[in-house]
Amino acid sequence: MGTLPANSRRLDKWVEGGMVWVLRFSGWASVLVTFGIVVTLVTESAPFFGHVPFRRLFTDTMWTPLFAEPQYGIGALLAGTLVTTGVALCVAIPLGTLLAIYLSEFAEPRFREVVKPMLELLSAVPTVVYGYFALLTLTPLLQKIYPDLPQFSMLSAGLIMGIMIIPYVTSLGEDSMRSVPMLLREGAFALGDGKLGVALRVVFPGAFSGLASAYVLAISRAVGETMIVAIAAGLQPRFTLNPLESAATVTAFIVQVSLGDLPHGSIGYQSIFAAGAVLFLMTLGFNLAGHALRRRFHRAS
Amino acid sequence: MNPIPAVQVSGEKDIAGVEVKPEVKVEIQNLSFFYGRNQVLRNVSLDVPAYQVTAMIGPSGCGKTTLLRCLNRMHDLYPGNRYEGSVRLHPGGTDILGPGMDPIRVRMRFGMVFQKPNPFPKSIYENVAYGLRLQGMNKRRDLDERVEKALRESALWDEVKSRLHQLAHNLSGGQQQRLCIARAIATDPDVVLFDEPTSALDPIATSKIEELIVEMKKRVTVIIVTHNLQQAGRISDRTAFMYLGELIEFGETNRMFTNPAKPQTEDYISGRFG
Amino acid sequence: MLSVGDFIVLPSQNLRKQEARASRRRSIDRWFGRIGLLSTIGTLGVLAILLLNLAASGLARIDWQFLLSFPSRRAAEAGILSAWVGTILLMIVTASVAVPLGVAAGIYLEEYAAKNKWTDFIEINIANLAGVPSILYGLMALGLFVYQFRFGQSVLAGGLALACLVLPIVIVATREALRTIPAAIREAAFALGATRWQAVWHHLLPYSTGGIATGVILAMSRAIGESAPLITIGALTFIAFLPPAPILAQAPFMSFDWLFSPFTALPIQMFNWVSRPGEEFQSNAAAAGLFLMLITLGMNGVAILLRKHAQRNIKW
Ligand SMILES: Nc1ncnc2c1ncn2[C@@H]1O[C@H](COP(=O)(O)OP(=O)(O)O)[C@@H](O)[C@H]1O
Ligand SMILES: [Mg+2]
Numbered sequence: 064m065g066t067l068p069a070n071s072r073r074l075d076k077w078v079e080g081g082m083v084w085v086l087r088f089s090g091w092a093s094v095l096v097t098f099g100i101v102v103t104l105v106t107e108s109a110p111f112f113g114h115v116p117f118r119r120l121f122t123d124t125m126w127t128p129l130f131a132e133p134q135y136g137i138g139a140l141l142a143g144t145l146v147t148t149g150v151a152l153c154v155a156i157p158l159g160t161l162l163a164i165y166l167s168e169f170a171e172p173r174f175r176e177v178v179k180p181m182l183e184l185l186s187a188v189p190t191v192v193y194g195y196f197a198l199l200t201l202t203p204l205l206q207k208i209y210p211d212l213p214q215f216s217m218l219s220a221g222l223i224m225g226i227m228i229i230p231y232v233t234s235l236g237e238d239s240m241r242s243v244p245m246l247l248r249e250g251a252f253a254l255g256d257g258k259l260g261v262a263l264r265v266v267f268p269g270a271f272s273g274l275a276s277a278y279v280l281a282i283s284r285a286v287g288e289t290m291i292v293a294i295a296a297g298l299q300p301r302f303t304l305n306p307l308e309s310a311a312t313v314t315a316f317i318v319q320v321s322l323g324d325l326p327h328g329s330i331g332y333q334s335i336f337a338a339g340a341v342l343f344l345m346t347l348g349f350n351l352a353g354h355a356l357r358r359r360f361h362r363a364s
Numbered sequence: 365m366n367p368i369p370a371v372q373v374s375g376e377k378d379i380a381g382v383e384v385k386p387e388v389k390v391e392i393q394n395l396s397f398f399y400g401r402n403q404v405l406r407n408v409s410l411d412v413p414a415y416q417v418t419a420m421i422g423p424s425g426c427g428k429t430t431l432l433r434c435l436n437r438m439h440d441l442y443p444g445n446r447y448e449g450s451v452r453l454h455p456g457g458t459d460i461l462g463p464g465m466d467p468i469r470v471r472m473r474f475g476m477v478f479q480k481p482n483p484f485p486k487s488i489y490e491n492v493a494y495g496l497r498l499q500g501m502n503k504r505r506d507l508d509e510r511v512e513k514a515l516r517e518s519a520l521w522d523e524v525k526s527r528l529h530q531l532a533h534n535l536s537g538g539q540q541q542r543l544c545i546a547r548a549i550a551t552d553p554d555v556v557l558f559d560e561p562t563s564a565l566d567p568i569a570t571s572k573i574e575e576l577i578v579e580m581k582k583r584v585t586v587i588i589v590t591h592n593l594q595q596a597g598r599i600s601d602r603t604a605f606m607y608l609g610e611l612i613e614f615g616e617t618n619r620m621f622t623n624p625a626k627p628q629t630e631d632y633i634s635g636r637f638g
Numbered sequence: 639m640l641s642v643g644d645f646i647v648l649p650s651q652n653l654r655k656q657e658a659r660a661s662r663r664r665s666i667d668r669w670f671g672r673i674g675l676l677s678t679i680g681t682l683g684v685l686a687i688l689l690l691n692l693a694a695s696g697l698a699r700i701d702w703q704f705l706l707s708f709p710s711r712r713a714a715e716a717g718i719l720s721a722w723v724g725t726i727l728l729m730i731v732t733a734s735v736a737v738p739l740g741v742a743a744g745i746y747l748e749e750y751a752a753k754n755k756w757t758d759f760i761e762i763n764i765a766n767l768a769g770v771p772s773i774l775y776g777l778m779a780l781g782l783f784v785y786q787f788r789f790g791q792s793v794l795a796g797g798l799a800l801a802c803l804v805l806p807i808v809i810v811a812t813r814e815a816l817r818t819i820p821a822a823i824r825e826a827a828f829a830l831g832a833t834r835w836q837a838v839w840h841h842l843l844p845y846s847t848g849g850i851a852t853g854v855i856l857a858m859s860r861a862i863g864e865s866a867p868l869i870t871i872g873a874l875t876f877i878a879f880l881p882p883a884p885i886l887a888q889a890p891f892m893s894f895d896w897l898f899s900p901f902t903a904l905p906i907q908m909f910n911w912v913s914r915p916g917e918e919f920q921s922n923a924a925a926a927g928l929f930l931m932l933i934t935l936g937m938n939g940v941a942i943l944l945r946k947h948a949q950r951n952i953k954w
Contacts, residue, residue, distance in 0.1 A: 075833050075836065076833070078833070078835060079833040079834060079835045079836075082835040083750065083835075085742060086742050086743075086745055086746035086750055087746055087750070089738075089739050089740075089742035089743040089745075089746055090742075090743045090746035090747055090750075090751060090760055091760065092739050092743060092805070093743060093760065093763055093764050093767055093805060093806065093809065094759070094760060094763050096767060096778075096802045096805060097763050097766070097767055097770075099778050099782055099802075100770065100774055100775070100777075100778045103777060103778045103780075103781035103782050104774070104777065104778075104781075106781070107777075107781045158677060158681065161673070161674060161677055162674070162677055162678060162681065164670075164674070165670070165671075165673075165674025165675070165677065165678060166674075166678070169667075169670065169671050169674050170674070170675075170678075171443070178678055178682070180938075180942045181682055181685075182678075182681065182682065183938075184685060184935060184938055185681070185684070185685060187856075187859060187860070187863075187934055187935065187938045188685070188688065188863070188931065188934065188935075189862070189863025189864075189865070189905055189927075189930045189931070189934055190863070190864075190865070190866075191863070191865045191905045191908050191909050191912070191927070191930070192688070192692070192863075192908070192927045192930060192931055193688075194909070194912060195692075195908070195912050195923055195924070195927055196688055196691065198912065199912070199920060200687075200691055226681070226684050229681060244482075246478060246480060246482045247482050247484065247485075248441075249438060249441070249476075249478065249482070250476075250478065250482040250483075250484065250544070250547075251484065251494065252438065252441055252471065253436060253438065253471055253474075253475070253476035253478075253548075254471065254472070254475075254494060254495035254498055254547070254548075254551070255468050255469070255471040255472035255495065255498050255499075255660065255663075256468075256494075256498055256663070257468060257663030257664060257666060257667045258667045258670070258671075259663075259666050259667050259670045260498070260663060260666075264484075264494070265484050265485075268484075268485050268486065269484075269485045280769065283769050284769070286771070287769075287770070287771025287772070287773065287774075288771070289771065289772065289773045289866035290865055290866055290905075290909065293866075294909070294912055294913065314771065314773050314866070317773055317776075317777070317870060318773070318866065318869055318870070321776075321869050321870045321872065321874070322869070322874060325872065327785050335777065335870070336777060336781065339773070339774055339777040342771060342773070342774060343770070343774055346769060346770060346771055347766065347770075349769070350765070350766045350769035350770075351766065353769070354762065354765050354766070466660050466661065466664060468660040468663055468664060469656060469657065469660040472656055472660065498659065499655070499656060499659065500655050500656075500659055
């Protein structure tokens with residue numbers, strides 16, 4: 064045996080040991096971020112929930128925490144979020160699923176390879192640009208069809224938001240449909256089924272939990288979207304389920320308050336953290352459900 | 365070796381020299397097949413007799429699966445594949461490779477059972493009913509009746525009758541494969557194609573399926589690909605030996621295993637290659 | 639296409655019915671193919687319309703004066719100088735935090751971490767973090783960076799918020815890039831006596847730069863377009879000055895004062911103009927939007943090409 068280079072080995076050991084700690088810290092940094100979000104939301108909104116009776120969140124019908132006679136009906140904000148998200152899903156789920164089926168079962172592989180990244184660009188467009196488009200292009204267009212549509216409307220914002228989340232449905236959905244084994248499709252083709260029949264009767268059920276996770280993540284994305292609704296759906300909270308009206312969402316309310324002067328600890332300051340806490344809980348629920356479905360899909364296939 | 369009878373592609377002579385001409389079900393004429401530029405079948409001609417089990421043997425990669433999948437036009441699912449020649453279905457003699465022939469119609473007449481069990485992610489009942497529904501059967505009573513019949517014919521009824529509406533994936537591998545057989549025969553096809561149906565199964569499940577296949581030929585014509593010579597010997601009436609995309613020899617199974625006409629066949633059967 | 643002879647000769651009881659069903663299925667498939675193609679083109683068309691729309695009302699505004707002017711009350715004199723300078727400074731902060739931290743976290747999870755419940759916890763956490771709405775990063779930055787750490791409404795607070803926002807993207811991209819490297823490469827390095835870190839530094843990182851770079855570009859393009867978290871920390875103000883320069887003419891030649899300077903950024907400036915009445919401001923908004931679109935779509939295009947290139951070159 065030759066002699067081992069002892070000194071350099073010792074240095075390597077030190078580097079190794081040091082790097083393990085650096086890397087481990089970085090790994091945990093993401094947990095620190097979550098922790099930061101949760102702690103900030105809790106501590107900054109605590110005074111709000113401290114002096115607002117919990118019951119009034121649900122019994123009040125208006126959300127006007129900054130008024131002299133404040134009202135705390137969070138339902139007014141939730142209605143805005145519900146309607147804009149609903150409109151967006153009416154666009155994104157049918158269209159996104161259709162595109163997923165088409166790309167996975169009908170399109171030539173070469174076509175799919177070109178089109179899929181291009182579709183993904185739809186979710187890379189800055190949301191402020193989408194907001195511009197909804198307010199200054201789509202709304203005037205819709206007003207030609209329906210002249211009474213106000214300048215700000217949940218319909219217009221929701222439609223554009225639907226376009227934005229199409230790639231979430233299509234991309235994840237197409238991935239999970241394509242991971243259904245070919246052997247299964249062949250079994251159905253061998254019985255004389257057509258392509259659409261195989262897609263709907265065999266591939267779709269086989270990929271369902273994958274598709275469901277795509278839908279849920281798309282919902283989460285729509286619930287948390289801010290700029291499109293802040294620009295095009297209006298900033299005034301209003302308890303309405305009519306998409307033809309204007310109303311603020313949870314996120315738009317936060318923007319609206321942030322636009323003004325916002326001293327630390329003021330009631331406005333506290334109220335946006337309260338709205339943020341509600342938003343966090345909603346999206347957390349959707350995200351956890353989405354990932355659970357996705358895991359189930361990967362385990363099943 | 366005694367004088368070898370001339371290899372005949374259609375018909376067969378018995379020892380007395382009397383023609384025994386079984387009714388032909390599938391008449392394959394000069395069939396060539398290409399995966400893109402790659403020719404995999406060369407001029408195969410073969411008459412598959414009705415109500416018999418025809419086995420296809422040969423070393424791996426010789427084109428058995430490819431030939432089988434020509435018969436129900438499965439190759440049409442993928443781009444770049446090309447057939448030449450003709451495959452006629454009797455009686456009638458329609459060329460199923462002919463221009464204008466709809467692959468979907470062909471597949472409604474040919475059942476197929478695959479190498480691995482591939483039940484759909486649906487209930488046992490819905491698996492068997494799938495083909496029936498495709499053929500336009502919608503009435504619950506008709507469906508019930510035909511599903512039960514198919515499950516009885518595939519010897520699965522007693523094992524699953526109490527859980528028809530549970531997921532098919534909960535069955536064992538052998539049961540799943542019998543379910544796939546039930547699915548394939550439920551629509552009363554003319555021919556059932558088997559592609560190594562037992563290669564993923566244990567010996568007990570295998571022998572059950574072999575029994576089924578022998579039983580089945582009363583009602584349908586069976587073509588089975590197998591790389592297991594004993595299996596071909598046990599269940600088939602006729603055997604086709606393929607090598608490098610060509611049909612080398614085709615004849616009665618017993619005769620071919622005891623007295624092959626071609627040296628390649630003899631080499632293969634005696635285990636000298638493949 | 640089908641001759642009459644075809645269905646007379648196939649033996650079956652329900653030939654006509656079968657025939658009709660088969661051809662119906664075929665025509666359904668044909669129709670769905672057309673609908674799918676049209677929908678694909680239509681959906682991509684939205685992107686094209688979006689670009690054309692911005693170009694139609696914004697292109698005329700783009701000139702040197704627009705690039706080199708501060709925002710102004712008069713639309714025709716306003717420009718995006720402080721906005722693009724602010725965006726660049728933000729990106730410097732974001733990249734220098736998110737890239738090292740994200741890559742290191744990716745390495746830790748892929749190469750070091752044991753498969754146990756703590757690692758599971760970190761992974762679930764990252765997956766969830768990726769779905770947290772961007773505005774909540776803004777609220778965190780407002781409570782934590784602006785007030786708790788007293789960074790103020792500064793480039794530093796904004797850059798850190800965006801860094802937290804894109805951290806999951808960098809981590810996931812790093813992990814995916816490392817995962818494509820076969821175990822044999824690691825074993826070869828260990829067999830030569832490399833420590834784990836040496837295997838990472840000499841082999842795994844160099845072989846995965848393509849994938850990591852793709853992820854970093856996508857992360858940065860996401861950060862450039864974000865406005866909600868910047869609005870919540872109070873960045874929507876009238877900024878008619880530039881942050882102090884990072885490089886000085888005399889010793890010590892470097893300054894970090896810019897980190898604590900108030901700022902604006904391209905998407906914020908655009909939002910500001912969108913919400914004002916008047917066509918002139920709207921064409922300013924369109925011009926800023928055109929810039930944003932070209933930057934983000936360009937970066938995404940580069941990322942797509944890079945990914946293709948990496949896939950083509952390395953065949954393990
Ligand atoms: N999809 C395909 N594309 C190209 N070549 C194929 C394809 N499938 C099979 N082959 C080739 O065709 C030949 C015959 O294959 P196959 O019919 O599967 O053989 P067997 O079933 O007899 O083992 C093999 O050489 C195989 O490599
Ligand atoms: Mg085979």
